[in-house]
Amino acid sequence: MTGWHELLLPHWLDPAEAAEPLLLSKLREYVAQSPMAVSEFELACIDDSDPDRRDLAAYCLARVMQERESYVMRPHAIAGGRELLEQDVSPTVIRELVVGLGRSGDPIGVAVMALAAHESPEVREAVAMVVPNLFLDGIEEARSCVSALTQLAQDSVASVREWAVFGLVLLIDAGVSDDDASAAVVAARADPDAGVREEARGVESDT
Amino acid sequence: MNQDPINNGDLDGRMNSAFGGGTVSVGGVYIPGGRSLGRTAAVAVGAAGGYVAHKIASWIWHSQHGKKNVEHSHHVGVSDEDLKQLLVDPLTDSIEKAKIRQTLKGRGQRRSRQNRDNKR
Numbered sequence: 001m002t003g004w005h006e007l008l009l010p011h012w013l014d015p016a017e018a019a020e021p022l023l024l025s026k027l028r029e030y031v032a033q034s035p036m037a038v039s040e041f042e043l044a045c046i047d048d049s050d051p052d053r054r055d056l057a058a059y060c061l062a063r064v065m066q067e068r069e070s071y072v073m074r075p076h077a078i079a080g081g082r083e084l085l086e087q088d089v090s091p092t093v094i095r096e097l098v099v100g101l102g103r104s105g106d107p108i109g110v111a112v113m114a115l116a117a118h119e120s121p122e123v124r125e126a127v128a129m130v131v132p133n134l135f136l137d138g139i140e141e142a143r144s145c146v147s148a149l150t151q152l153a154q155d156s157v158a159s160v161r162e163w164a165v166f167g168l169v170l171l172i173d174a175g176v177s178d179d180d181a182s183a184a185v186v187a188a189r190a191d192p193d194a195g196v197r198e199e200a201r202g203v204e205s206d207t
Numbered sequence: 208m209n210q211d212p213i214n215n216g217d218l219d220g221r222m223n224s225a226f227g228g229g230t231v232s233v234g235g236v237y238i239p240g241g242r243s244l245g246r247t248a249a250v251a252v253g254a255a256g257g258y259v260a261h262k263i264a265s266w267i268w269h270s271q272h273g274k275k276n277v278e279h280s281h282h283v284g285v286s287d288e289d290l291k292q293l294l295v296d297p298l299t300d301s302i303e304k305a306k307i308r309q310t311l312k313g314r315g316q317r318r319s320r321q322n323r324d325n326k327r
Binding site: 015023052056099133162166 | 272273274275276278279280283284301302305306308309312313314316321
């Protein structure tokens with residue numbers, strides 16, 4: 001049987017957007033046929049010396065976490081992903097785990113909140129990206145999400161601030177009424193980065 | 208085709224040398240029990256500064272290519288136009304609309320990063 005990386009790696013490396021649907025299709029096929037797929041991905045996240053295979057494994061694991069109806073393996077992927085956050089894995093792997101856990105809809109996903117001050121900006125960016133989902137999926141209170149996002153809206157890296165402000169705007173649009181959230185969005189309109197300012201204008205007419 | 212300038216370049220040479228030559232490119236050769244030869248070698252020389260430097264440089268490079276989870280899975284393969292239609296459809300619930308906005312933002316950011324990288 002073809003190994004998971006031989007099957008998936010060419011599609012994962014293909015920069016074309018059109019390659020991703022095929023990648024997901026192949027991943028679903030592989031997981032459906034391979035009872036050990038999640039374990040293979042977990043092991044590769046920790047142990048694979050090839051960075052491509054390691055990062056692909058993290059991508060796959062995160063995708064399995066988000067497939068709410070397709071996979072019987074989803075709970076194993078979520079539990080395994082949570083455990084991997086405690087391991088010595090690369091920021092790229094952590095980034096994928098954060099997205100997978102944060103968008104899984106599982107209460108375990110709140111674990112990503114603890115990574116809002118992670119040393120890697122790509123991890124912090126991922127946290128900023130998924131924190132709104134914790135609220136939207138009903139697994140974290142608005143106040144906690146706003147608190148994390150207002151902290152991230154002060155980040156030194158513009159792309160982190162951009163996602164944080166975008167997240168605050170999403171929460172406000174979802175009906176969250178919070179003075180700190182509104183103040184952070186207003187402050188972001190004077191951000192030195194154009195992308196952050198653009199996101200902050202999302203609720204300009206409402207505040 | 209490996210386009211990784213680090214694993215094809217000087218850093219790779221130094222790392223292979225530190226690992227006793229070629230360990231990094233064992234490419235899927237695993238010893239029984241699931242531990243890779245690369246990992247075993249990496250642990251053996253883990254204290255070496257060169258390894259740490261390579262690891263950091265490799266992380267930086269690999270954060271710039273390969274696919275990342277950006278879109279919600281159920282949006283993968285759905286065009287921007289179709290997602291924007293769903294965004295204005297009164298039958299689409301508010302949570303799904305928020306997820307669509309996240310996917311569209313993620314796509315936009317990914318494209319701008321690709322454009323930036325292509326100009327380099």
